[in-house]
Amino acid sequence: MTVASFALGGVISADxxxxxxxxxxxxxxxxxxxxxxxxxxxxxxxxMSIVTGQYDISAILAGLGVPFIGLVALVLATWTTNxxxxxxxxxxxxxxxxxxxxxxxxxxxxSGGIGTLLAAFGLLNLFxxxxxxxxxxxxxxxxxxxxxxxxxxxxxxxxxxxxxxFSATGLIAYAAGALLACVTGGTFAAFPALTAAxxxxxxxxxxxxxxGIVVSAVLYVVLDRAxxxxxxxxxxxxxQH
Numbered sequence: 001m002t003v004a005s006f007a008l009g010g011v012i013s014a015d016x017x018x019x020x021x022x023x024x025x026x027x028x029x030x031x032x033x034x035x036x037x038x039x040x041x042x043x044x045x046x047x048m049s050i051v052t053g054q055y056d057i058s059a060i061l062a063g064l065g066v067p068f069i070g071l072v073a074l075v076l077a078t079w080t081t082n083x084x085x086x087x088x089x090x091x092x093x094x095x096x097x098x099x100x101x102x103x104x105x106x107x108x109x110x111s112g113g114i115g116t117l118l119a120a121f122g123l124l125n126l127f128x129x130x131x132x133x134x135x136x137x138x139x140x141x142x143x144x145x146x147x148x149x150x151x152x153x154x155x156x157x158x159x160x161x162x163x164x165x166f167s168a169t170g171l172i173a174y175a176a177g178a179l180l181a182c183v184t185g186g187t188f189a190a191f192p193a194l195t196a197a198x199x200x201x202x203x204x205x206x207x208x209x210x211x212g213i214v215v216s217a218v219l220y221v222v223l224d225r226a227x228x229x230x231x232x233x234x235x236x237x238x239x240q241h
Contacts, residue, residue: 002042004135004209009034011141012088086112129190136187139209140177143216144170151217152224169223177216181208 013034017026049055052063057077061070090108094100099107123130148170153159182188185208188201195202205211 001131001135003207004139006038007139007142007209007213008134009038011138011145015088015091082112082115085115089115132185132187132190133182135209136181136185136212137178140174140181140212140216143177143213143218144174144220146213147173147217147220147224151221169220169227173216173220173223176219177212177214180215181212184208184211 013030017029020026020029045057045060048060048064052060054060054063058070058074061067061073086108089111090104093107093111094104097103097107149155149160183201183203184205186202186204187208188195
């Protein structure tokens with residue numbers, strides 16, 4: 001889940017990095033800001049969890065004898081995390097529905113409201129399973145993005161264009177990566193009846209999210225090359241698949 005959370009951050013980082021003045025600023029923000037702070041946070045969280053036997057930050061700080069700091073940390077962590085969640089959720093919903101920036105406030109309110117209702121109706125009771133699922137199905141998006149932009153597009157922004165419709169190549173590569181991440185990451189282990197009927201759905205290997213990223217990236221490149229050859233043989237312009 002820790003690996004997947006960093007992969008998720010990479011997937012949605014464009015929500016914020018799109019406001020940067022240059023590519024160099026994006027790279028510097030990651031290398032000098034996100035990575036050091038993230039690693040320090042993980043290290044301190046691990047140390048405090050080992051000492052207290054707790055995983056909740058407020059319970060950890062209370063166990064260390066500073067309950068007030070734990071309360072402040074809980075409020076701030078909840079606020080900052082859910083502000084970014086609502087922002088990314090609203091942006092994703094807006095893009096999904098084909099809205100422009102003028103509807104962004106509405107979609108953010110809708111996505112935030114849906115998240116609040118789900119939490120109120122008991123989603124937190126299934127949070128572990130929810131995180132396991134998200135840690136498997138989201139990181140493969142990063143594999144498709146990396147392959148499409150940095151490998152197929154050679155990292156040149158002029159090679160990137162927004163097209164109508166959907167990308168069959170991208171969807172197939174993503175679906176394969178997500179499935180493999182679920183199979184190798186133990187996601188289906190939460191459903192004993194399912195894995196009993198189909199044991200191949202639970203084959204632990206390495207790190208599920210990483211497996212999904214690698215497979216989706218490699219498969220995207222392979223499918224893109226194959227589609228380009230087919231289009232070329234048919235005399236049609238490449239890049240429309």
